[in-house]
Amino acid sequence: MKNLKINNRFTSELPADPDETNEIRQVKNTLFSFVYPAKPSNPTLIHASNEVAEMVGITTAEIQSEEFLNAFSGKEILPETRPYAMCYAGHQFGNWAGQLGDGRAINLTEVEHNNTFFTLQLKGAGKTPYSRTADGLAVLRSSIREYLCAEAMYYLGVPTTRSLSLMLSGDQVLRDVLYNGNPAYEKGAIVCRVAPSFIRFGSFEMLTARNELKNLKEFVEYTIKHYFPEIKGEPKEQYIQFFKTVADTTRKMIVDWQRVGFVHGVMNTDNMSIHGLTIDYGPYGWLENYDPNWTPNTTDSQNRRYRFGNQPQVAQWNLYQLANALYPLVNEAEPLEKILESFINDFEIDYKEMFLSKLGLFTSTYTDSNLIEGLESALQLSETDMTIFFRNLGKVTKADAVESSIEKIKDSFYSPEEITGTILDSWKKWFAEYLQRLNEEALSDKDRSEKMNQINPKYVLRNYMAQLAIDDADKGDYSLINELYLLLQKPYNEQPESEKWFAKRPDWARSKVGCSMLSCSS
Structure with missing residues (x-):
C-alpha cells in the first residue's frame, strides 16, 4: 500500500499512557494507550469497499493483496505506526459510567489523502486496557450489521463513519446473544471503519x-x-x-x-x-x-x-x-x-x-404543522410501514381523489383489513387536507415526485435483510452481503431488479432474534 500516507497526529501531540502493558485497569492522566491487535489465526477477506479504499489512498488492486489482509485483520502492523486505544468515559442510559474507552476498538493510524485526514480503526481486534470484563473481540453477525449499515447510511446522505473492510478472524468467539445464560461459540470477525476521528463527547x-x-x-x-x-x-x-x-x-x-x-x-x-x-x-x-x-x-x-x-x-x-x-x-x-x-x-x-x-410540500403555510401532526397520528392507527408509505406517497397526484390516493399507499398497511371505520375516516380526512395543500404547490407532479424520491428512500437496511445475510454468511455464502451492499449504494433509485427488497417486514421476522430487537452483545 505504497500510497498510504501515515500521519500520527493524535499519538504524537497528545499525552500517552506510560504503562504499555495490555492489562484491564483504570488509566489516568492520558488520552490513549498503545496496544497491539490480537493476531487472528486465519484471516479471510469477506468484503471491502473500493470507494473507501480509494478515499484513504489504497488502490483497488491492493485490496486483494496479502498486505491488505494482514494490516486490516490486525495480523501485522502497518510500517511507521503504533496502534492505540482511546480513553474516554460516558453516560450510559442516563447514568454516569466512569471510564469506558475503546474496549474492542483499536486505532491503527491516521492517514492523509488529498489533503484530508482519516483515522483507520479496527473493531473486534482484541483486548485493550479498557475492555473491562470483555474480550475485545466481535462476531460475524454484528460485524456484518456494522459494515453494511455504515455504508447504507452514507449513501442515504446521513453523516456516518465509513466501512473499509470486513474480515473473518478464523477464530471462535463466545457470546450470549440473548443474555439468557446460554452462551455459544460464533465466528469471529473484524471491521475496519473510517472517520476523521473517533473523538466522542x-x-x-x-x-x-x-x-x-x-x-x-x-x-x-x-x-x-x-x-x-x-x-x-x-x-x-x-x-x-x-x-x-x-x-x-x-x-x-x-x-x-x-x-x-x-x-x-x-x-x-x-x-x-x-x-x-x-x-x-x-x-x-x-x-x-x-x-x-x-x-x-x-x-x-x-x-x-x-x-x-x-x-x-x-x-x-x-x-x-x-x-x-x-x-x-x-x-x-x-x-x-x-x-x-x-x-x-x-x-x-x-x-x-x-x-x-417528505410530503412534497416546499412552500410552508401556517396549516402545515397541523398536517404533520395529523399524519403522525394516522400512521399510528394501524401498523403502517414508514419507508413504503412515504415512497408511495410520491405517486399521488394533484388530480387524485381521496380514495385513489389511499389506494396508492395501501401497500404500506400491515393489516389492510383494519383500514375501515374510524381509521379509514381519519385517513380520508388527512388526505383531503393533503390534496388541498398539494394543489397549492407550484411544482408539477413529475418534478415534485422526483424531488420526493431523493428524500424518501426506497431501500433501507431492514433488520431482517441483514439477518438473511448473516444466516447465509454463517454457512460460508457471502453473496447476499454483496447484493445488499450494491442495493444500498443507490437507495433512492427504483432498481426494478431488486423490487423484492421494497417490501414490508415478513411475518416470520416480527419476533425473530436479530430481526426485531437486539441486545448490546456483539
Missing part, C-alpha cells in the same frame, strides 16, 4: 470528571486546531464556538435519522461523535411500522429511553453533558445554556422543513 467528560483540566484544555485545543480550523478568536470564544458547531452538526444528524426512520438504539454519550457522525452501530434498526415509541435495544425495552421519537431530546441531554465537560474552560454558563436552549427550537424548525419535504 465522553472523551471530554472523562477529563473533567477526573479534574484533569490541563489535559482537557490541551485536548479541546488540539481538536479545534485539527478538525475545526475555521474557528478563530480568543480561547474562550473558540471553546463556545466549538460547542455550538458540535450542537449544530449533531442536530442535523438527528434530523436525517428521523427522515429515514433510523433508530440508533444506544445513544450513550460515549457513542456520540464530535463530528456529528453516526458511530457505533450496535442494536440499531429502522422503523418498520411507524411507532415513535419503538427502540431496537432489548436493554432499553422497559424505559425506552432511546426510542425513535426521543432521539432529539436525548441528543440535547447528551450535549448538556458535553457542556458540563467544557464548562471549566469557559467558566460561564450562559453562552453554553443559550446554545442548549436553542437546540430543540432549531431542531423543530429543521424537522418541520424536513417532514414537509
Whole structure:
C-alpha cells in the first residue's frame, strides 16, 4: 500500500499512557494507550469497499493483496505506526459510567489523502486496557450489521463513519446473544471503519470528571486546531464556538435519522461523535411500522429511553453533558445554556422543513404543522410501514381523489383489513387536507415526485435483510452481503431488479432474534 500516507497526529501531540502493558485497569492522566491487535489465526477477506479504499489512498488492486489482509485483520502492523486505544468515559442510559474507552476498538493510524485526514480503526481486534470484563473481540453477525449499515447510511446522505473492510478472524468467539445464560461459540470477525476521528463527547467528560483540566484544555485545543480550523478568536470564544458547531452538526444528524426512520438504539454519550457522525452501530434498526415509541435495544425495552421519537431530546441531554465537560474552560454558563436552549427550537424548525419535504410540500403555510401532526397520528392507527408509505406517497397526484390516493399507499398497511371505520375516516380526512395543500404547490407532479424520491428512500437496511445475510454468511455464502451492499449504494433509485427488497417486514421476522430487537452483545 505504497500510497498510504501515515500521519500520527493524535499519538504524537497528545499525552500517552506510560504503562504499555495490555492489562484491564483504570488509566489516568492520558488520552490513549498503545496496544497491539490480537493476531487472528486465519484471516479471510469477506468484503471491502473500493470507494473507501480509494478515499484513504489504497488502490483497488491492493485490496486483494496479502498486505491488505494482514494490516486490516490486525495480523501485522502497518510500517511507521503504533496502534492505540482511546480513553474516554460516558453516560450510559442516563447514568454516569466512569471510564469506558475503546474496549474492542483499536486505532491503527491516521492517514492523509488529498489533503484530508482519516483515522483507520479496527473493531473486534482484541483486548485493550479498557475492555473491562470483555474480550475485545466481535462476531460475524454484528460485524456484518456494522459494515453494511455504515455504508447504507452514507449513501442515504446521513453523516456516518465509513466501512473499509470486513474480515473473518478464523477464530471462535463466545457470546450470549440473548443474555439468557446460554452462551455459544460464533465466528469471529473484524471491521475496519473510517472517520476523521473517533473523538466522542465522553472523551471530554472523562477529563473533567477526573479534574484533569490541563489535559482537557490541551485536548479541546488540539481538536479545534485539527478538525475545526475555521474557528478563530480568543480561547474562550473558540471553546463556545466549538460547542455550538458540535450542537449544530449533531442536530442535523438527528434530523436525517428521523427522515429515514433510523433508530440508533444506544445513544450513550460515549457513542456520540464530535463530528456529528453516526458511530457505533450496535442494536440499531429502522422503523418498520411507524411507532415513535419503538427502540431496537432489548436493554432499553422497559424505559425506552432511546426510542425513535426521543432521539432529539436525548441528543440535547447528551450535549448538556458535553457542556458540563467544557464548562471549566469557559467558566460561564450562559453562552453554553443559550446554545442548549436553542437546540430543540432549531431542531423543530429543521424537522418541520424536513417532514414537509417528505410530503412534497416546499412552500410552508401556517396549516402545515397541523398536517404533520395529523399524519403522525394516522400512521399510528394501524401498523403502517414508514419507508413504503412515504415512497408511495410520491405517486399521488394533484388530480387524485381521496380514495385513489389511499389506494396508492395501501401497500404500506400491515393489516389492510383494519383500514375501515374510524381509521379509514381519519385517513380520508388527512388526505383531503393533503390534496388541498398539494394543489397549492407550484411544482408539477413529475418534478415534485422526483424531488420526493431523493428524500424518501426506497431501500433501507431492514433488520431482517441483514439477518438473511448473516444466516447465509454463517454457512460460508457471502453473496447476499454483496447484493445488499450494491442495493444500498443507490437507495433512492427504483432498481426494478431488486423490487423484492421494497417490501414490508415478513411475518416470520416480527419476533425473530436479530430481526426485531437486539441486545448490546456483539
